[in-house]
Amino acid sequence: MILSASILSADFTDLRGQVQQAEQAGVDWIHVDVMDGHFVPNITMGAFMVETCKRITSLPLDVHLMIEKPERHIQAFINAGADYISVHIEGNPNIHRTLQALRSAGVHPGIVLNPGTPAGHVSAVLPFVDYVLAMTVNPGFSGQSFIPQVAGKVSEIRKMLDQMNPQASIEVDGGITAENLPVIQTAGANIIVAATAIFRHPEGIAAGVRNLRSAGLN
Numbered sequence: 001m002i003l004s005a006s007i008l009s010a011d012f013t014d015l016r017g018q019v020q021q022a023e024q025a026g027v028d029w030i031h032v033d034v035m036d037g038h039f040v041p042n043i044t045m046g047a048f049m050v051e052t053c054k055r056i057t058s059l060p061l062d063v064h065l066m067i068e069k070p071e072r073h074i075q076a077f078i079n080a081g082a083d084y085i086s087v088h089i090e091g092n093p094n095i096h097r098t099l100q101a102l103r104s105a106g107v108h109p110g111i112v113l114n115p116g117t118p119a120g121h122v123s124a125v126l127p128f129v130d131y132v133l134a135m136t137v138n139p140g141f142s143g144q145s146f147i148p149q150v151a152g153k154v155s156e157i158r159k160m161l162d163q164m165n166p167q168a169s170i171e172v173d174g175g176i177t178a179e180n181l182p183v184i185q186t187a188g189a190n191i192i193v194a195a196t197a198i199f200r201h202p203e204g205i206a207a208g209v210r211n212l213r214s215a216g217l218n
């Protein structure tokens with residue numbers, strides 16, 4: 001299990017301290033949620049925050065673009081030091097070009113699908129990605145409830161990947177807790193994003209990470 005800590009729920013008055021605590025607690029990646037107020041209702045952070053995180057940590061930066069026309073902005077995120085960049089299938093007519101541009105730049109490309117998007121919608125791009133991000137909430141905010149029906153879709157995607165791109169991973173994002181983690185791992189997810197469960201754990205960041213690690217299957 002790769003654990004990717006989403007800074008969306010971090011205390012930004014002490015971002016360095018929060019990211020370093022997560023790193024010391026043993027998270028594998030830092031997840032940066034980029035929202036433009038159009039693709040999703042919320043506005044969060046841009047390439048500047050990726051560049052800031054790069055100066056705080058040596059962990060891989062996992063950048064999730066929830067923006068319209070991501071092809072206009074990927075170069076800024078590549079320049080800022082993103083290691084993984086995922087773009088949504090929804091509303092992106094030229095997605096192959098974007099994924100290939102990411103690959104050519106040496107960044108790991110990922111495709112994202114919302115809970116309401118069927119697994120079949122990403123089948124044509126599976127050979128071009130290193131991971132599929134299956135949203136387990138409708139994107140826009142941290143702290144929402146996990147949608148359990150996505151587990152079935154994760155299994156479907158895993159089967160398609162086994163045929164077309166067996167090396168590729170499945171990431172899940174949204175409402176992940178120690179309680180639902182084993183179910184979604186069993187379905188085939190191996191990269192787990194968590195914001196609230198890590199940065200808002202009542203006993204602190206280290207306890208949040210410990211809790212997820214001990215609930216996880218591996």
Ligand code: DX5
Nearest residue numbers: 139140142143174175195196
């Ligand atoms: C949701 C974001 C998620 C979010 C997860 O739109 O993509 O990465 O930060 O937050 P939690 O873990 O609190 O659901």
Ligand code: ZN
Nearest residue numbers: 033064173193
């Ligand atoms: Zn995310």
